[in-house]
Amino acid sequence: MTAEAPASPLLSYGRLVPVTVHFDDLDALGLLHDARCPVMVERAWAELWTEHGFRFEGDGAAAGEACNAVKELTITYEAPVTRPGAYAVHLWLDRLGTTGLTYGFRFCSADGATTYAHGTRALVRLDSGTLRPAPWSDTFRTAGRALLRSTD
Numbered sequence: 001m002t003a004e005a006p007a008s009p010l011l012s013y014g015r016l017v018p019v020t021v022h023f024d025d026l027d028a029l030g031l032l033h034d035a036r037c038p039v040m041v042e043r044a045w046a047e048l049w050t051e052h053g054f055r056f057e058g059d060g061a062a063a064g065e066a067c068n069a070v071k072e073l074t075i076t077y078e079a080p081v082t083r084p085g086a087y088a089v090h091l092w093l094d095r096l097g098t099t100g101l102t103y104g105f106r107f108c109s110a111d112g113a114t115t116y117a118h119g120t121r122a123l124v125r126l127d128s129g130t131l132r133p134a135p136w137s138d139t140f141r142t143a144g145r146a147l148l149r150s151t152d
Helices: 036-051 138-145
Strands: 015-021 068-077 085-096 100-109 115-125
Touching: 015 036, 036 068, 036 085, 036 100, 036 115, 085 138
Parallel strands: none
Antiparallel strands: 015 085, 068 115, 085 100, 100 115
16 A cells, blocks of 8 residues: 555546445554455445445345346555545446446545545346346446446
8 A cells, every 4th residue: 555545537437425434444553444445335336226226125036136246356455544534435337248247446535536445346147046147127227328437
């Protein structure tokens, strides 16, 4: 980790979702525990997808798009988070396939200007009965397209 987090360009794609770091998210050294960052990213995605009507309510058979599995997770920590308070997770999609997607994220300051960690996560949509890959619904794909990061 570097002593200072790098500044980030203005948000021109994706969504910035507020998150809170609590005192008990810090480790014995007073740093955000490395395992807490992915949890906060997951919670930010859950909040964003809930806004679009996609949520898991405890019924795996009825989970729909919430029935998915992580295929890969990468994360790079750029600078330590040393205190509780308001932060944000910048979320976007890098790829939206038929049965899978890859999203990017930044754990950052509340205004999105400072990046503390960044990474990607690949998911595969599963059929709840067979646990085999299943296609995303048209409704999900429409919501997802709005989060795609432009490659130009």
